[in-house]
Amino acid sequence: MTPVHTLIIGAGDRGNTHASYSKAFPDEMNIVAVAEPDPVKRAAFAKGYQLKIDRCFQSWEQALAVEKQADAVIICTQDQMHAAPAKKALKKGYHVLLEKPMGTTEKECRELAVAAEQSNKIFGICYVLRYTAHYQKMKEIIDSGLIGEVVTIEHLEAVNYAHMAHSYVRGSWARSETSSPMILAKSCHDTDLMRWLVGKRCKRIASFGALTHFKKENAPIGSTKRCIDGCEVEQDCPYSALKLYLDMDQSGWPVNTITNDLSRTGREKALKEGPFGRCVYHSDNNVVDHQVVAMEFEGQITASFTMSAFTQGSRRTRIMGTMGETTGDMDTITVTNFRNNNSETVWKENNNDERGHGGGDFGLLKQFLKAVRTNDTTLFEPSIEISLESHLIALAAEHSRLTNAVVEL
Structure with a gap:
């Protein structure tokens, strides 16, 4: 098997996670270049993957300005630097795997979707939840007809209180104008997941949420700015x-x-x-710390989504059908069959993490690389069209939250 030569743009946490696949499966993937503005991270990455100095770039612009040097590029920059390098890479002839979100505005997302369609290259968003054993099993249960026709989905993104403080209060995703709305930055994962499980288009959305806790007026007496x-x-x-x-x-x-x-x-x-x-009550954050979304899909299927900082963590999903229901929490999946009123645990996590997201990180990469090697766009999911739709759902939810309106899609 010939490995896919890969350029990594952004050698932070996600870039290193993706690149590590090449060490686990060197016959499938080979890292040949990196673009990273932080000189310490760039040097560490170069050492870890034995890259020559002329294959190490300070910016994505530099990396994509030279002659094409790889088969594929994996883009792991900050949210507002996703669409531009992705479009440039596609134009240059690269296959592209892009960290979510594909853009921070509807215009950016639509323009990138058009560019990807016209490129005839493999283009994918890192929707790793689709590739976890947990959600693959839930999808299998739905498609088997065991719980009948899906009527309602209830889904919780339990952000985790410490993750919220790190990433969305103190960190890079704390302000929507310099990153993106939290429903997009954190939860386009989840809008894609629900769209995939339902298998139908979302028609209408209403959303409510706010930044309730992490603000100055809630600072305890005796707290300091740091x-x-x-x-x-x-x-x-x-x-x-x-x-x-x-x-x-x-x-x-x-x-x-x-x-x-x-x-x-x-x-x-x-x-x-x-x-x-910084104290979480004395930071400059403005993204929500909790949000709920009500959705109506084609076929009168309804769904509710809750994203909350005030949790220990782990997603939880309940899918209600005409003949049964299934619930999952990333550790187990239980099915209740209404025909005989029997409940059974049908799946348990085996703790073989495969480098994060319940095995989804490596599962997604394996499929992307297979699609690149065969140049078959049908092998990678979601499609460009469905990837765009999940972003439009998230953006519509944020518009609804800000305007108190039901949004038609």
């Missing part, structure tokens, strides 16, 4: 930066995202000077 500045309530605060970044594993996420110097001194310096040391 957790490290002698905060009197730090020990009782679940969002404490000291707990999250000083007491946890030094090498893994999220600690490895706050500084390149992972020594205790380096981490303390980051908390004193950088955004991750």
Whole structure:
């Protein structure tokens, strides 16, 4: 098997996760170049994948300005730098795998979808949930007819309180104008998932949500602007930066995202000077910390989606059909058959993570690389059309939330 030569744009957490596939399966994928503005991350990536200096670029613009140097490109930049490099890479003749979202506005998403369709290249969004064993099994249950016709879906994205504090209060996705609305940044995963499970087009959406907790008026008495500045309530605060970044594993996420110097001194310096040391009640965040979405799909199928920061984590899904229901929480799947009133656990997680997202990360990459090797666009899902639709659902939900209107799609 000839490995797919791959350019990685963005050598952060996601870029390194995707690239690690080449070490696990070197016959399928070979990393040949990288673009990364952070010199420390760029050098570490180059060393890890034995890249020559002329294959290491400071920006995506530089990497895509030179002669085509790979078969495929995986784009892992920040949200507002997704559409432009993707369009440039397609024009250059690359197959493209793009981290979600495909764009931050409807215009960007539609333009990229057109460019992808016209390119005749493999183009995919990293909707890894489709490729998890958990949701593959749920889809199999639906398609088998075991629970009859799907009538309603209830889906929860349990963000996790610490993940919320790290990424959406202190981190890169804290402000919608510099990143994207949280329903798009975090949950276009979920709008795609529901669209896939239902198998029909979404017609109408209504949404409600707000930034309720992580704001200055909720700061406890005795709190300081930085957790490290002698905060009197730090020990009782679940969002404490000291707990999250000083007491946890030094090498893994999220600690490895706050500084390149992972020594205790380096981490303390980051908390004193950088955004991750800020009190969650004294940050500049403006994205919601909870949101609900009501959806109507074709065939009078209804769905409710809840995204909440105030959870321990893990998605939970209930699919209600005319002959039964199935529920899942990423660890187990249970089916209740109305015909005999029997409930049975039909799937359990085997803890073979395959580098994240319940095996979805590597599952998605395996299928993308197969599609590239055979140049068969039908082998990778979702299609460009369905990928666009999931983004339009998320954007419509945000429009509904902001305008108090039911949005027709």
